[in-house]
Amino acid sequence: MRRELLWGCLWILPAAFVLSGCGEKESEEERDSIRLGVSVYRWEDAFVSTLRAELEDRVKEYEQETGIKVVMDIVDARDNQGVQNSQVERFISLGCDALCINIVDRSAASDIIDRAMEADVPVVFFNREPVEEDMNRWDKLYYVGADAKESAVIQGTIVADAYDADHSSLDLNGDGVVKYVLLEGESSHQDSLIRTEWSIQTLKDRGVPIEKLTGGIANWDRNQASALMEQWLEEYPDEIELVISNNDEMALGALDAMERAGITREIKLVGIDATPQGMEALEEGKLMGTVNQDLDSYADTIFEIARCLAQDEPVEDWVELEDHKYYRSAQTPVTAEHFDS
Numbered sequence: 033m034r035r036e037l038l039w040g041c042l043w044i045l046p047a048a049f050v051l052s053g054c055g056e057k058e059s060e061e062e063r064d065s066i067r068l069g070v071s072v073y074r075w076e077d078a079f080v081s082t083l084r085a086e087l088e089d090r091v092k093e094y095e096q097e098t099g100i101k102v103v104m105d106i107v108d109a110r111d112n113q114g115v116q117n118s119q120v121e122r123f124i125s126l127g128c129d130a131l132c133i134n135i136v137d138r139s140a141a142s143d144i145i146d147r148a149m150e151a152d153v154p155v156v157f158f159n160r161e162p163v164e165e166d167m168n169r170w171d172k173l174y175y176v177g178a179d180a181k182e183s184a185v186i187q188g189t190i191v192a193d194a195y196d197a198d199h200s201s202l203d204l205n206g207d208g209v210v211k212y213v214l215l216e217g218e219s220s221h222q223d224s225l226i227r228t229e230w231s232i233q234t235l236k237d238r239g240v241p242i243e244k245l246t247g248g249i250a251n252w253d254r255n256q257a258s259a260l261m262e263q264w265l266e267e268y269p270d271e272i273e274l275v276i277s278n279n280d281e282m283a284l285g286a287l288d289a290m291e292r293a294g295i296t297r298e299i300k301l302v303g304i305d306a307t308p309q310g311m312e313a314l315e316e317g318k319l320m321g322t323v324n325q326d327l328d329s330y331a332d333t334i335f336e337i338a339r340c341l342a343q344d345e346p347v348e349d350w351v352e353l354e355d356h357k358y359y360r361s362a363q364t365p366v367t368a369e370h371f372d373s
Contacts (some may be wrong), residue, residue: 188234
């Protein structure tokens with residue numbers, strides 16, 4: 033998407049980005065300004081935190097490039113659906129023109145949708161996709177995210193390519209089998225389920241001889257993943273050869289545990305998201321690979337859909353959608369070769 037196309041719909045407050053803007057009184061000349069309410073499921077999530085920063089940067093860029101201004105209220109739901117529902121009520125009561133929601137519980141979107149429909153306030157869900165039944169309830173519901181199957185296939189391909197290039201890089205003990213542990217996100221999160229299934233299936237399809245030692249749910253969290261990995265290193269002290277993680281943060285948690293244990297053998301770790309911390313570890317040779325979800329385009333699209341909805345402009349004149357309501361971010365593999373080019 034060309035950013036120069038994105039400027040046509042916005043009016044904004046002077047100064048900059050206002051994090052409490054939906055609650056501010058408007059002057060006469062500000063009546064046409066866009067008011068957006070943004071709720072993220074948990075600020076501490078590294079991917080969401082990076083995406084949130086990208087959204088903030090987009091607003092600042094638009095202000096600098098066009099002189100138009102936006103009011104955006106960004107709040108933390110603290111991983112609590114009840115808190116997020118209350119935040120949505122507040123956004124609507126304060127006159128926000130559109131909502132951008134990183135939903136806590138994808139199966140609990142109905143309350144938010146009910147409130148939005150009643151108030152005629154469109155919603156852009158992102159990163160955590162509501163179930164299809166909910167998304168089909170109204171024509172002013174949109175979703176921006178990456179295709180979880182594609183993420184997983186790319187992750188599996190990174191591992192399979194490394195195995196094909198040098199079996200011994202993954203089969204550390206030379207027994208003909210790559211023994212792995214698996215770090216999963218939330219049990220109810222569709223991305224976690226799909227990433228788990230298709231990463232492993234891709235390895236099988238590519239003929240990589242794999243054996244699962246164990247796995248566990250770490251809820252996308254670095255500390256939880258670190259605790260699991262510490263336990264697994266005690267249970268399988270000389271057997272783990274590969275760590276497959278549903279995201280970078282959990283892979284980094286596993287790395288933390290390995291470093292605490294003084295592990296010197298070359299256990300390989302692979303993640304998804306290409307977070308700044310993940311990319312740093314990759315550059316240092318501590319991760320084997322990750323999957324870039326093009327956060328720049330991701331953030332642009334969330335904002336572009338929301339501002340068009342707020343200004344009653346046809347979204348599909350500006351954003352290419354699937355089924356008139358879905359945008360899937362482009363994804364690419366990232367390995368050490370990324371830093372050699």
